[in-house]
Amino acid sequence: MTPNSVTSAPSRRRFLASTAVAAAAVAGGTPLLAACGGGNDGGKDGTTSGKDARKILPAFVASSVVTPDLPSKNGSAAGFTRAIDLGALKTSVPKKLGSGGDLKIMSPFWGTPPRGDNAYYTAMNEAIGISASWQNQDGNTYDEKLGAILASSDIPDVVVVPGWNLNGRIPSAIDAKFADLGPYLSGDKVKDYPNLAAVPTDAWQRSIFGGRLRAIPMPASYVTNIAPFYRKDVFAKKGYTLPKSPDEFLAWAKEATDARAKVWACDDLKWTAFNIYGVLNGSDKALWWDLRDGKLVNRIETDEYLEALEWTRKLYAAGVVHPDARAVKGDASNRFTAGQSLVFNGDLSYWYGSTAEQRTQKTDFEMGAFDIFGPDGGDPTLWATQPAGIFTFVSRKASERQIKDFLALADFCAAPYGTKEYMLTVYGVEGTDYTVKNGLPTKTAKGTNEVNGAYDYTGDPAAYLAHPDLPEIARLQVEWQQRMGAFTRKSSFYGLTITEPNRWTNLANDFEQLEDDIVRGRKKTGDMQQAVADWKRKGGDDLRAWYGKLLDDNGSAAK
Amino acid sequence: MTEESAGQREGKPAFRLRLRRDRTLILMTLPAIALLLVFTYLPVLGNVVAFQDYDPYLGDNGFSAMFLSPWTGLENFRRIFADPGFWHAVQNTFVLFLLQLVLYFPIPVALALLINSVVRPRVRAVAQAVMYLPHFFSWVLVVTVFQQILGGAGIIAQTLRRHGHQGIDLMTDPGIFKFLVTAEGVWKDAGWGIIVFLAALSSVPPDLYEAAAMDGAGRRRRMWHITLPALRPVIALLLVLRVGDALTVGFEQLLLQRDAVGPGASEVLDTYVWWNGIRNQDFGYAAAAGLIKGVIGLGLVLTANKVAHLMGEQGVYEK
Numbered sequence: 001m002t003p004n005s006v007t008s009a010p011s012r013r014r015f016l017a018s019t020a021v022a023a024a025a026v027a028g029g030t031p032l033l034a035a036c037g038g039g040n041d042g043g044k045d046g047t048t049s050g051k052d053a054r055k056i057l058p059a060f061v062a063s064s065v066v067t068p069d070l071p072s073k074n075g076s077a078a079g080f081t082r083a084i085d086l087g088a089l090k091t092s093v094p095k096k097l098g099s100g101g102d103l104k105i106m107s108p109f110w111g112t113p114p115r116g117d118n119a120y121y122t123a124m125n126e127a128i129g130i131s132a133s134w135q136n137q138d139g140n141t142y143d144e145k146l147g148a149i150l151a152s153s154d155i156p157d158v159v160v161v162p163g164w165n166l167n168g169r170i171p172s173a174i175d176a177k178f179a180d181l182g183p184y185l186s187g188d189k190v191k192d193y194p195n196l197a198a199v200p201t202d203a204w205q206r207s208i209f210g211g212r213l214r215a216i217p218m219p220a221s222y223v224t225n226i227a228p229f230y231r232k233d234v235f236a237k238k239g240y241t242l243p244k245s246p247d248e249f250l251a252w253a254k255e256a257t258d259a260r261a262k263v264w265a266c267d268d269l270k271w272t273a274f275n276i277y278g279v280l281n282g283s284d285k286a287l288w289w290d291l292r293d294g295k296l297v298n299r300i301e302t303d304e305y306l307e308a309l310e311w312t313r314k315l316y317a318a319g320v321v322h323p324d325a326r327a328v329k330g331d332a333s334n335r336f337t338a339g340q341s342l343v344f345n346g347d348l349s350y351w352y353g354s355t356a357e358q359r360t361q362k363t364d365f366e367m368g369a370f371d372i373f374g375p376d377g378g379d380p381t382l383w384a385t386q387p388a389g390i391f392t393f394v395s396r397k398a399s400e401r402q403i404k405d406f407l408a409l410a411d412f413c414a415a416p417y418g419t420k421e422y423m424l425t426v427y428g429v430e431g432t433d434y435t436v437k438n439g440l441p442t443k444t445a446k447g448t449n450e451v452n453g454a455y456d457y458t459g460d461p462a463a464y465l466a467h468p469d470l471p472e473i474a475r476l477q478v479e480w481q482q483r484m485g486a487f488t489r490k491s492s493f494y495g496l497t498i499t500e501p502n503r504w505t506n507l508a509n510d511f512e513q514l515e516d517d518i519v520r521g522r523k524k525t526g527d528m529q530q531a532v533a534d535w536k537r538k539g540g541d542d543l544r545a546w547y548g549k550l551l552d553d554n555g556s557a558a559k
Numbered sequence: 560m561t562e563e564s565a566g567q568r569e570g571k572p573a574f575r576l577r578l579r580r581d582r583t584l585i586l587m588t589l590p591a592i593a594l595l596l597v598f599t600y601l602p603v604l605g606n607v608v609a610f611q612d613y614d615p616y617l618g619d620n621g622f623s624a625m626f627l628s629p630w631t632g633l634e635n636f637r638r639i640f641a642d643p644g645f646w647h648a649v650q651n652t653f654v655l656f657l658l659q660l661v662l663y664f665p666i667p668v669a670l671a672l673l674i675n676s677v678v679r680p681r682v683r684a685v686a687q688a689v690m691y692l693p694h695f696f697s698w699v700l701v702v703t704v705f706q707q708i709l710g711g712a713g714i715i716a717q718t719l720r721r722h723g724h725q726g727i728d729l730m731t732d733p734g735i736f737k738f739l740v741t742a743e744g745v746w747k748d749a750g751w752g753i754i755v756f757l758a759a760l761s762s763v764p765p766d767l768y769e770a771a772a773m774d775g776a777g778r779r780r781r782m783w784h785i786t787l788p789a790l791r792p793v794i795a796l797l798l799v800l801r802v803g804d805a806l807t808v809g810f811e812q813l814l815l816q817r818d819a820v821g822p823g824a825s826e827v828l829d830t831y832v833w834w835n836g837i838r839n840q841d842f843g844y845a846a847a848a849g850l851i852k853g854v855i856g857l858g859l860v861l862t863a864n865k866v867a868h869l870m871g872e873q874g875v876y877e878k
Contacts, residue, residue, distance in 0.1 A: 144837050151615030151624070168840030173616035260720045262712060323711020327731050328818035329703070340712070502614070506839040517821045522733060 053205060056182050056213045058190035063198035063461065065090050066418030070478045072463070074485025075222045075384065079478035080417050080466035083440055092195055092419040097408030098129025101401050106149065107160040107454055109136035114450040120428040124455060127424055128412045130405045132158075134454055146170065150177055155395045157402055158409075160457045161215075163284060163389045168506060171499040175210030178393035182213045184407055193407055195414035195421075200462050202495050206388035209497055216410040217388035218460045222494070223485040224281070224382055227348045227369035228272040234342055242370050245377030246276060246311050253320035256342055265320040267332040267344035270312045270519055275372045277308035278381035285500060285508070286493035287386065289547050296492070296544050296551065300511055300532050307375065309528065312519040326520055337365070348481070352473045359470075369480050372487075382488040387495055392458050413459030417466050425455050440468050492551055504543045507535060609635055609847035615840075628843075635847035645848065647823070648831040651737075655808040655827060658741050664801065666745055667752030668794065672786060674753060675760045676778075687757075690750025698811045701747050705739070706730050730816070733824035740812060759793040760786065795872035803860025803875075806852045828852050 070079030113136035114121070125131055135156055137145045143165045149155060150173040161174070183189070190197045196216070203219035235242070240256065243249035253265035274282065280299035281287040288299045299305055315321050322341045324330045336344045337358050351369060358365035374380040394406045415421030423441070427434045433447030443451065467474045514531055517523035532540075572580065611628040618624035639645050670690065677683040693701070708714050711728030720726045729735060763785060771781050810829040817825045826834075828848065836845025860875065867874030 147615075147837065147840055151621035153620035168838075169614060169616060170840070172614070176616050259726060260717075262717065323713075323716070323726075323728050323731070324706070326728070326819070327706060327710055329706050329710070329730075506841060509839055513822060516818065517823070520731070520821070522821045522823060 052211070053208060056186050056208060056211075057201055057204050058185045058199070058213070059188050059197060060199075060201050061191060061194065061197040063092075063195070063416045065092060065416045068417075068464065070475065072221075073482045075488060076478050076481035076485050077221045077463035077465045079474050080464060081471040081475050083468040083471070084418055084423070086423070086436060086439070086441070089420045089423060090418055091421070092415045093412050093421050096127070096129035097193070097411060098405050099401055099408075100129055100131065101405045103130055103132045103158055103402060103405055103409070104135060104156040105132055105158040105160070105454075105458065106135040106137060106156040107457055108139035108142040108162060109453045110139040111452060112449065114452075118450045119432045120447075120450045121454075123424060123429045124412075127421070128409050130409055132409065136454065139453075143167065143170075147173075150174075155397070157395050157398050158392060158406055158458065159395070160390065160392045163386065163391070166284075167509075169502060171209060171497075172502065174214060174393060175212075175499070177396055178209075178214045179396045179398055179403060180212040180214060181216075181394070181403070181407075184403060185213060193411035193414075195411045195416070195461065196407070196459070198416065198461060199414060200387065203388040203462075205495050206386055206497050207391060210499065215391035215393050216407075216414075216459050218390035218392075218457055219463050220385070220387055220389045221463045221481055221485075222384040222387050222490070223481045223488050224275055224372075224385055225348050226271045226275065226345050227351065227480065228269065228343060228345045228372065229336065229350060229354075229367050229369050230343045231336065231339065232366040232368040233364055234339065236366075244373055246273075246373075246375060248377070250311075250314060250318065250320075253315060253343075254318055257318075257320045259319070262340055264322040264341050265343060266315065267322050267335060267341045268312075268325040268519075269315060269321075269343070269345055270308070270515060272345040272372065273308040273312045274305075275382055276380060277304040277311070277375050278383070279305050279308050280491055281383040281385050283389075284386050286496055286498040286547075287383065287491050288508070289493055289544075290383075290491040291551065296548050298540065298544070300508065300528075300535065304375075306525055306528065309515055309518050310525065313521060316520055328516075336367075348477055351477055352467050352470060355470060355473055356467075368476070371480070371483055380484075380487050382484055384488050384490040384494050390457050410459030413455050414461050416461040417464055422461075427451060442469065493547070496554070498547075498550065500543070501546065504539050504546070507539050507543060511535075606846060606850050608843050609850045611843050613843040613846070615842060631843065635844045636851070638844060639848055639851065644822075644826065645831060648826045648828050651825070652806050652808055652827040655737055655740065656805045658737055659744065659808060660801065662738075662741050663745050663749070664798070666749045668756055668790065670749060671753040671756035671760060671790075672782065674757060675786070687750070687753075690753065692750070693747045694751035696747065698747075698815055701743055702812070702815045705743055709739075731819050733820045736816070736820045736824040740809060740816070743812060744809065755793060755797065756790055759790055763789045792872055795867050795870065795874060799860065799863040799867050799874050802863035803856055805859050806856050 066080070068078035069081045070076075072078045113134070116133055121132070121134065139162075142162065146159075146161065146165055147168075147170065149159070150170070155177055159178070161170070166174075185193070185196065199217065200219055202222075203217040204213065207213055207215040207217045209215065230242070234240075238256070240252060243252045256265040257263065273279075279302065280290055282299060289296050290299075291297075316326065322332075322335055324335065325332060325341070332341070332344045333346060333350055333354055335341045337354050348369070351367065354367060355365065372380045372382065392410065394403055398406070412421050413425050415425065427441050427443065428447045428451035430436070430441075432444070433451050434441045434443045436442070465474045465477050511531065514523060514528060518525060518528055578585070605625075608625060608628070610630060610632060611625070612631050612634075613625065613628045615621040615624045617627040674683055674686060674690075677686065696704075706713060709727075709729040710716065711726060711731065713730075716726035716728060729739060732739075767785050768781055771785060776784065806828050808827050808829075810827075810833070813825050813827055813830050814833070817830065822830075829852075832845045832848045832852070835841045835848065864874040864876065
């Protein structure tokens with residue numbers, strides 16, 4: 001699993017987004033590579049930026065429906081901490097844009113998919129003016145399904161592709177199988193869809209595949225989405241103070257672990273270790289590279305990468321990591337909420353999800369996320385993640401009517417906080433999927449099951465965080481992002497969607513497994529150094545040269 | 560003299576007559592033959608991608624992409640043989656196969672003999688049902704049960720800790736992993752494996768046992784001279800089939816536990832093919848690995864069958 005993948009559905013609430021200023025990320029202005037862009041045929045590697053991207057990108061028209069209480073800062077999401085006044089909801093889609101056509105949509109789904117004729121789907125179809133039928137697939141094995149579906153002649157009209165599934169030959173398949181949305185969205189054309197026009201440009205930039213605008217992006221904050229959570233209530237009860245350095249953490253972990261009482265200090269903290277030691281972001285292959293002293297360096301070649309693995313190995317060797325984490329079994333968040341582990345790292349959205357779930361049973365449950373410290377206990381160096389993480393495509397075989405219906409759906413789903421469209425998309429049907437208690441919308445059991453995933457991915461506004469029922473969590477999340485954002489830097493290929501040539505796409509596939517072997521003591525650091533040497537020999541150095549050419553042609557986003 | 564009349568003279572009815580006589584049986588087998596053609600023989604043609612740099616996204620669908628993908632000759636095979644990971648997977652596969660052969664294969668035979676010795680039908684039925692049951696559990700459930708018992712936070716480890724000892728974690732120890740998966744296999748499927756042996760035992764006439772008892776043969780003698788000879792052809796047949804399947808030592812079970820012990824201990828040919836073909840989308844490479852596995856499997860089954868013939872058994876097919 002990549003650091004951007006989460007164990008449950010990444011929804012508006014689970015998947016964070018940002019309002020980072022876009023075009024700034026797109027430096028350069030020089031022509032795109034000869035190898036990329038091209039026509040509508042697939043298999044194009046490279047990227048598109050600068051002047052060529054500007055011709056393709058939609059115009060940006062900021063939304064002013066509701067002003068956030070916590071504006072975006074340092075790349076954070078915007079935060080809404082006030083409850084929605086249900087009597088004063090605004091309208092962002094004044095008339096139905098759909099033509100009533102059919103759309104088959106394939107999407108990942110974490111959990112048990114609802115029946116296709118449920119009240120929520122029916123109401124959404126009615127409001128948008130389309131007839132969408134969902135083919136929800138298991139999110140945990142979505143990559144396997146996706147590869148097979150794209151190789152078939154029966155591709156659904158609309159396909160959702162998470163960024164962490166853009167591996168192997170999938171990017172070239174996207175170029176070959178999905179429609180160019182440029183004729184409908186580029187430049188001022190996007191103004192026909194006001195909510196999509198408010199999507200930040202750097203998210204659109206990520207939606208350029210093979211030289212064409214092919215996807216509706218799910219915008220995300222570029223601040224790391226992996227937070228180290230701790231049991232604030234247990235810390236207070238036991239009198240623990242928050243560790244401020246890796247050494248302090250290890251010392252605390254040894255003290256806090258009581259295996260006999262079935263309590264371990266932490267779960268697997270490899271991702272947090274990468275952040276502590278300033279390892280280049282691992283969520284997207286392009287982010288593995290950065291220009292240092294005039295030379296492109298890959299994360300796996302850096303000292304900090306080995307240091308992070310070594311620190312994580314020490315945690316395992318000290319016996320402070322939950323045994324089920326060593327076995328990669330079960331759910332880390334469940335062990336955390338059950339009090340079997342006191343620290344775990346996961347998507348920032350767990351802060352709300354776990355708190356909301358636990359507060360119904362344990363009123364004193366409290367979790368926090370500690371600020372990431374540097375290797376010496378000082379400030380960390382964090383690396384930006386990509387500003388869009390999930391993409392929705394429309395089949396190249398789709399008719400113009402279907403494409404327009406799809407855009408109507410995306411525009412509706414991208415409605416901002418405080419609108420009627422938002423309420424329907426995020427909460428479902430009043431009385432069925434949610435009820436209003438003390439002026440706050442509260443999901444019913446049916447709503448929790450049905451209003452989940454699906455429409456979360458087919459269009460989203462700029463990144464925001466809003467939890468009307470737990471406003472303090474939204475505030476804490478945004479403030480954490482803002483603090484961490486201050487230490488966040490962008491690596492050389494930030495913001496670009498890069499399709500690597502097929503011959504190198506699998507070159508680094510085994511590193512994640514090797515990392516896990518090393519931290520669990522099954523392999524040694526020397527094995528990693530050998531693997532890096534093999535990687536260079538098998539094409540790593542050629543890939544470096546290829547990326548170097550990209551950098552020469554497109555300029556760097558690093559700032 | 561026509562062939563037909565010659566056939567009739569030898570007592571064999573003419574082909575047309577046999578066709579008419581056996582038309583019901585032939586009709587009954589047609590769906591099975593069609594199924595075999597469509598789902599077994601037709602996909603064999605897909606092995607051509609082993610000789611290509613196959614890209615399933617080149618055409619409108621995976622099938623037309625076969626005609627558009629470039630030919631690479633034996634390049635995929637060269638890459639496989641040069642990959643230490645492949646040889647490691649082969650080694651793991653054979654070690655697991657031998658372990659399963661020695662530790663797993665005899666157990667259903669022993670259980671069948673035990674069950675067969677139970678006289679009371681009700682006790683026998685209950686015992687059989689209890690033994691069959693785990694076969695219907697999914698591997699996910701089986702691995703979870705083992706994790707709850709033998710894992711680092713499992714029942715045994717916690718009991719040991721409560722009594723002042725060090726906890727154990729058998730689920731993440733690469734050194735014993737192959738024994739662990741064999742144990743899981745025994746627990747799950749040994750009961751199911753006794754069915755065919757019980758069927759063979761049910762064909763032994765009871766008067767054979769009675770006659771032997773009259774001649775003074777004890778239980779051991781009766782088992783040695785009557786029961787085991789009755790099982791010998793079945794054991795030989797299943798052994799030949801098992802050897803032919805030597806390179807198939809489990810897939811889902813191993814994939815589920817890969818992260819717990821790492822690929823060093825758990826990678827076998829099937830997971831190697833899946834990892835490269837499905838996860839890495841290197842279909843040509845994976846098809847080549849699968850083809851190698853198929854050819855080796857064919858060689859093994861032919862060899863095992865020859866050995867069975869030399870031992871005077873029928874094997875999978877007659878000489």
